[in-house]
Amino acid sequence: MLPTELGADLIGQWVGQHLWPLFRIASFLMVIPIFGTQLVPARVRLGLALLMTIIVVPMIPPVPQIDALSADAVVITLQQILIGVGLGFALTALWQLFVIAGQMIAMQMGLGFASMVDPANGVNVAVLAQIYTITITLLFLAMNGHLVAFEVFIESFRTLPIGLEGLGQAGVWQLAHRISWMFVSAMLMALPAVTAVLIVSISFGVMTRAAPQMNIFALGFPIGLIFGLFAIWVLHANFLPHFEVYARQTFDFMRELQR
Template identity: 85%
Template sequence: MIPTEISADLIGQWVGQHLWPLFRIASFLMVVPIFGTQLVPARARLGLALLITILIVPLLPPAPQVEAFSADAVVITLQQILIGVGMGFAMTALWQLFVVAGQMIAMQMGLGFASMVDPANGVNVPVLSQIYTITITLLFLAMNGHLVMFEIFIESFRTLPVGFEGLGQVGVWELAHRVSWMFVSAMLLALPAVSAVLIVSIAFGVMTRAAPQMNIFALGFPIGLIFGLFSIWVLHANFLPHFEQYTRETFEFMRNLQGQP
């Protein structure tokens, strides 16, 4: 017979089996690039989170038995949100790496004023950063990176099961230090083009010192811009190996964040 009353234990069982995984998946989809941008409606992200939750719930280990409206349930919910946001932030750092590299190159070569609104984030970014963002998005989808990303994320339910233990203090510190990795990698990516444009600027400075009559602003800006575009064209041939390396490092970081070797 169908029970006429829904007991507190039954509600707690439903919460443990479906709601907590839904919190982790939904928070991940709200932060991760491609799926968490403004181009994807919130209803579509929520529907995808519900679909993934229904598919993976039978494969998950049993959830802890706690009361649905207790302090322990709130702690577990916050832990799931922190895990989802943390792993989504690891992927966001990969995208922002190329945005920062594009900003560095654009500012050095004089293209910093040429900005446009990024439809994904709703902020102004240099055109070069937008080109880099479109390029890595297409490469990521072409390499089936989104499938690998979801595979690693689903593995987190096995390595970090639903419970009172989340990322912990060590995981939070690793996420904070990930910002430094983003800036260091962006600087290494932009260093060849920035150095090439800097050499041109130094050469014009020496020429101005030797011939003060020469207008450095009239000659240096267009030549530096042309040389910067040439540097970007030359360095674009090695764009794919850099993207593969940074993507591999990001996936390894997501696994290490879960405690996997």
């Protein structure tokens, strides 16, 4: 028998006050890069989510008093998961942007066959895409991007308080259109290197028409690869400005998603 002070209403209030923020925080940590990859064990993510919940709960608006076994409680739970996954997806798109750009450049310069296993996601990716992933991960941590990401995420508890209303249809459509931003930005980033390799390929095509006896595959492939590596070396000098612009756009999108 429970004491009279610990009734069902009080226990339900405690559970709702901590459980719904936990769903949002755990969903966010499950999706975002670095913390949501296979390199971080599930127990570590769960412990981090519990610790963040304990710290965040005193700073967020009061949780609505709703029965934990009602239909409204199920809707609120799904809304918290959707908000956490949506904000995490917006941050994941920043990583996938550079992965797609690296794959575009690698395919054009002939490095598409050189692939390796990505330990974070467990899939095969081009070597250049893996180099880009490591680079942006180090830049993100060095520039305290993870602290900014958590700050923007915690703001969602004020702009999108726990309740029956969440992202809504407009927020879901914004997340869907974010995929087009990811591909467009990746194409803009890879366009200089792809154009340089394309010019080399066109030049060898003209040379083949002028001298048909030339073995274009034996001569053009290594030269195209060298020009592609040179283009990557030149473009790497502007890697940090590109990352700053795309990271700023990502954080601004995460804030717009909460409105």
